[in-house]
Amino acid sequence: MDERKVAECRTLASDIADDVQRYIDRHTTVGAERTFLRAYGVDGVDDQGAPLVNLAVDRYHQAGLLGRGMTLFLGRALLDGASTIQDAAERLAYGHEIDPGEGGPSIEEIRGALARHTQAAIERIDRARKEREDLKTRVVPGASPLRYVIVATGNIYDDAVQAKAAAYAGADIVAVIRATAQSLLDYVPHGATTEGYGGTFATQENFRIIRRATDEATHEYGRYIHQTNYSSGLCMAEIAWMGAVERLDMLLNDAMYGILFRDINMCRNFVDQYISRRFIARAGITINTGEDNYLTTADAVEKAHTVLTSQFINEAFAKRAGVADEQMGLGHAYEIDPWLEDSFLLEIAQAQLIRQIFPRHPIKWMPPTKHKVGDIFFAHVHDAMFNLVGVTTHQSIELLGMFSEAIHTPLLMDRYLSLKATRYVFGAARHLGDEIEFKPDGIVAKRARQVLDEAHELLLEVKRDSIWDAIGTGAFADVKRTRTGGKGYRGVVERSPDYFNPVLDELEGKSTR
Amino acid sequence: MPNKMQIATNPSRPLSPYGDREGDGMVQFSFTLQVPPSARAREAAKQLAEMHGLREPIVATMEECAQGYSYFVVYGHSQFTIDVAQIEVPEVRTEALSREEIEHRIVARLGRKIVVVGACTGSDAHTVGIDAVLNYKGYAGDKGLESYKGFEAYNLGAQVENDQLAERARALKADAILVSQVITQRNCHKENAGAFIDLAKKQGWREGVVLLLGGPRIDHKLALELGFDAGFGPGTKPSDVASFLVEKICG
Numbered sequence A: 001m002d003e004r005k006v007a008e009c010r011t012l013a014s015d016i017a018d019d020v021q022r023y024i025d026r027h028t029t030v031g032a033e034r035t036f037l038r039a040y041g042v043d044g045v046d047d048q049g050a051p052l053v054n055l056a057v058d059r060y061h062q063a064g065l066l067g068r069g070m071t072l073f074l075g076r077a078l079l080d081g082a083s084t085i086q087d088a089a090e091r092l093a094y095g096h097e098i099d100p101g102e103g104g105p106s107i108e109e110i111r112g113a114l115a116r117h118t119q120a121a122i123e124r125i126d127r128a129r130k131e132r133e134d135l136k137t138r139v140v141p142g143a144s145p146l147r148y149v150i151v152a153t154g155n156i157y158d159d160a161v162q163a164k165a166a167a168y169a170g171a172d173i174v175a176v177i178r179a180t181a182q183s184l185l186d187y188v189p190h191g192a193t194t195e196g197y198g199g200t201f202a203t204q205e206n207f208r209i210i211r212r213a214t215d216e217a218t219h220e221y222g223r224y225i226h227q228t229n230y231s232s233g234l235c236m237a238e239i240a241w242m243g244a245v246e247r248l249d250m251l252l253n254d255a256m257y258g259i260l261f262r263d264i265n266m267c268r269n270f271v272d273q274y275i276s277r278r279f280i281a282r283a284g285i286t287i288n289t290g291e292d293n294y295l296t297t298a299d300a301v302e303k304a305h306t307v308l309t310s311q312f313i314n315e316a317f318a319k320r321a322g323v324a325d326e327q328m329g330l331g332h333a334y335e336i337d338p339w340l341e342d343s344f345l346l347e348i349a350q351a352q353l354i355r356q357i358f359p360r361h362p363i364k365w366m367p368p369t370k371h372k373v374g375d376i377f378f379a380h381v382h383d384a385m386f387n388l389v390g391v392t393t394h395q396s397i398e399l400l401g402m403f404s405e406a407i408h409t410p411l412l413m414d415r416y417l418s419l420k421a422t423r424y425v426f427g428a429a430r431h432l433g434d435e436i437e438f439k440p441d442g443i444v445a446k447r448a449r450q451v452l453d454e455a456h457e458l459l460l461e462v463k464r465d466s467i468w469d470a471i472g473t474g475a476f477a478d479v480k481r482t483r484t485g486g487k488g489y490r491g492v493v494e495r496s497p498d499y500f501n502p503v504l505d506e507l508e509g510k511s512t513r
Numbered sequence B: 001m002p003n004k005m006q007i008a009t010n011p012s013r014p015l016s017p018y019g020d021r022e023g024d025g026m027v028q029f030s031f032t033l034q035v036p037p038s039a040r041a042r043e044a045a046k047q048l049a050e051m052h053g054l055r056e057p058i059v060a061t062m063e064e065c066a067q068g069y070s071y072f073v074v075y076g077h078s079q080f081t082i083d084v085a086q087i088e089v090p091e092v093r094t095e096a097l098s099r100e101e102i103e104h105r106i107v108a109r110l111g112r113k114i115v116v117v118g119a120c121t122g123s124d125a126h127t128v129g130i131d132a133v134l135n136y137k138g139y140a141g142d143k144g145l146e147s148y149k150g151f152e153a154y155n156l157g158a159q160v161e162n163d164q165l166a167e168r169a170r171a172l173k174a175d176a177i178l179v180s181q182v183i184t185q186r187n188c189h190k191e192n193a194g195a196f197i198d199l200a201k202k203q204g205w206r207e208g209v210v211l212l213l214g215g216p217r218i219d220h221k222l223a224l225e226l227g228f229d230a231g232f233g234p235g236t237k238p239s240d241v242a243s244f245l246v247e248k249i250c251g
Helices: A003-024 A030-039 A052-062 A070-079 A085-094 A107-138 A156-168 A204-221 A233-245 A257-261 A266-283 A291-297 A304-320 A343-357 A376-392 A412-428 A443-472 A502-507 B039-051 B099-110 B128-134 B162-171 B188-202 B220-226 B238-250
Strands: A027-029 A146-151 A173-176 A226-230 A250-252 A286-288 A331-333 A364-366 A397-399 A492-494 B026-033 B054-066 B069-078 B114-120 B151-155 B176-180 B210-214 B230-232
Touching: A003 A266, A003 A304, A003 A443, A027 A030, A027 A266, A030 A052, A030 A070, A030 A107, A030 A233, A030 A266, A030 A502, A052 A070, A052 A085, A070 A085, A070 A107, A107 A233, A107 A266, A107 A502, A146 A156, A146 A412, A156 A173, A156 A204, A156 A412, A156 B054, A173 A204, A173 A250, A204 A226, A204 A233, A226 A233, A233 A250, A233 A257, A233 A266, A257 A266, A257 A291, A266 A304, A266 A492, A266 A502, A291 A304, A291 A331, A291 B128, A304 A331, A304 A343, A304 A443, A331 A343, A343 A376, A343 A443, A364 A376, A376 A412, A412 B026, A412 B054, A412 B069, B026 B039, B026 B054, B039 B054, B039 B069, B099 B238, B114 B128, B114 B162, B114 B238, B128 B151, B128 B176, B128 B210, B128 B238, B162 B176, B162 B188, B176 B238, B188 B210, B188 B220, B210 B220, B210 B238, B220 B230, B230 B238
Parallel strands: A146 A173, A146 A397, A173 A226, A226 A250, A250 A286, A331 A364, A364 A397, B114 B151, B114 B176, B176 B210, B210 B230
Antiparallel strands: A027 A492, B026 B069, B054 B069
16 A cells, blocks of 8 residues: 555645635534533423523524624623523523623633633543443443444334344444434434434433443443434434434444435535534544535445545544544445446455554445335345455444345344354454455555555545535535535534534634633 | 236145245244243144144244243144135336347437436435436346436435425426335325325326335235335335336326
């Protein structure tokens, strides 16, 4: 592998991310501000189901005051006599008058009034992290590749049953698929939910229910069972915080996915991904990025380099949010047409290349979906080949393929058969990767070089055009987006010079305390 | 309208599933019961297979697929036969036109491009199908409508509401609209697709436009029932859709 070229790619990705980071550091969003209120412990919904954090933030956004930071107004409400954080937030949402933020206490007085609460907000996250780390030393996780499965019943109580069943059958990681289109809701639903199309709503209470089930499974089966959900969409930052305090282990979180695949506005998404990742970094959660999706819309052979390019960019953005390499589950997938000659070799080349470029990262390997068909017997063989590449190239996290992928959400027995086949392949080929090396001028090595070269070229182009314009011309996944188009742009606000946010200061390690 | 094709060439003949010789009726059957493996569970699986009309069922495997759940594979002989000649199924006409023929007919008979607008409607975020049909790349080596000179294809992508789709299609003077529905729980795909037809009728432009429905759970019969002109299920190639549109619009 051309180490110098890899280093150049990282430098280019850093420059690309720096350009955006300058924008991020000057802006906030309604989603980010709601997250900080939640971090202080603001909770609850009104009789229409609207979260208190939305009511408070929307009110100050409409008044044109959000650029100063909601925490400023929260602190002022405390100094004005609010008895608790919750009381202060209710005053912001429902009080007779909007606080124009003029006069009264100094910034230092406000910071002082909040100090105890700021500390509690950070400690709550740290406590959850410590709890995870302690439990993992007592009950260690399975061998990698960790086996990742999905439950998607729509009813959180059924999900809990299925999560335990999956762990019993050998899964290490359970993800609860989110209800279709939750990513486009600009609020997080509240409480336990039992109805959802395509999946189950991500709510704080639902996270707790699955945590209980996976913890039970951890103790019963003697293997740490991880819980995963989605920190994506318009509420990616709020969900990241919920994941942090409810001790989720992994979150799907990508710097660009929402822009490309959910048509979320780029400005909004870039700011939100940064705030979400600040919480994720502190919480020790592993992110799963979504590059696998590129190959479901674009061709997996022609566009393989876009996956690598995006991984470099995702890594650069994550670094800027304080996320450690060991937390970066960069994603990719086995999506090449299975009938293409030597497709297996091309898959090995890509998987091995990514493994070597990102050696400390818990790489996430996704199964075939695009070329899955109703012939479940063939699909089962297809998945076996995917498993073989996964174990041979030492992927860290493997989402298991389901032979019924093209038909329905997995049945209990589908998941069992997938886990059984995986157990066979992972066991039978456990050390295959350590036994083989690739011919320097062979098909695999040549392909890997080609993908790296193309990624390098694309990074050069993206840097030249800036990522804003590169996305506009369809550099990723053949999807084109504009800077002010897409959903959620109205929720982006420029920070005023006196923007006040002690929790963010703590997360960024520049606290003045 | 698509031809109602009857398989008139097949003589009337009762068929049963074919295992390794005619008439053996061999069927494979797999399912899960909420009971741990046991001799009784095995017998239960066997009897359940018999209730489904399988003679001499053999429980090939019984495995605990989750705590308290058993997974079975059963083989047995079906007792039923089916006469294919008696079955009537509306099918989209199967004659696929060549790329040259498609391009030629559009130029010669229509004299302008056929405008096609497609989208995944409602909350559906899965664009695999609509992308395969519309985008240049196509599917399995069969290039999408965008690759034809005779088509002007607009792919509006995912999560497009019915009224947005209608508005864009009318603004673009679409000759045909492709609605894709992939996520299909509790029949929401049917409701949403049906609502689009209602909207078209209410707004008074249904008759001027060819409306197609596609997706993994869609077949031609269902599409006709919902009021579309044709339905395209799994395995549909872009050239199938192109051929249909040319037949329908250019004759």
